[in-house]
Amino acid sequence: MHHGTWQIISNSGIINLMTPQDWAGLILTCLTILGIFAGGVKFLVKHYLSELKPNSGSSLKDSVNRLEEKTDKMFDLLIEHIKDHNK
Numbered sequence: 001m002h003h004g005t006w007q008i009i010s011n012s013g014i015i016n017l018m019t020p021q022d023w024a025g026l027i028l029t030c031l032t033i034l035g036i037f038a039g040g041v042k043f044l045v046k047h048y049l050s051e052l053k054p055n056s057g058s059s060l061k062d063s064v065n066r067l068e069e070k071t072d073k074m075f076d077l078l079i080e081h082i083k084d085h086n087k
Contacts, residue, residue, distance in 0.1 A: 005009070062071040 053059060054061045054065065056062070
């Protein structure tokens with residue numbers, strides 16, 4: 001038996017289990033991977049959601065607002081034209 005390694009003796013032979021250091025390394029690795037993933041998600045959410053907030057002209061929200069204003073103006077002009085044409 002190796003020092004610090006847990007072993008189980010079964011009918012098929014000796015089975016080596018992980019040491020506490022192995023478990024600590026595995027847990028630390030998993031936490032690191034989850035942290036990297038969470039950081040990536042946070043970055044993407046922060047970056048892409050900022051496009052949905054007005055920022056004086058260059059965001060997606062600003063573009064949609066400009067299109068809505070133009071569409072409203074065109075609709076008003078069309079209504080006026082129809083009213084004038086029907087007189």
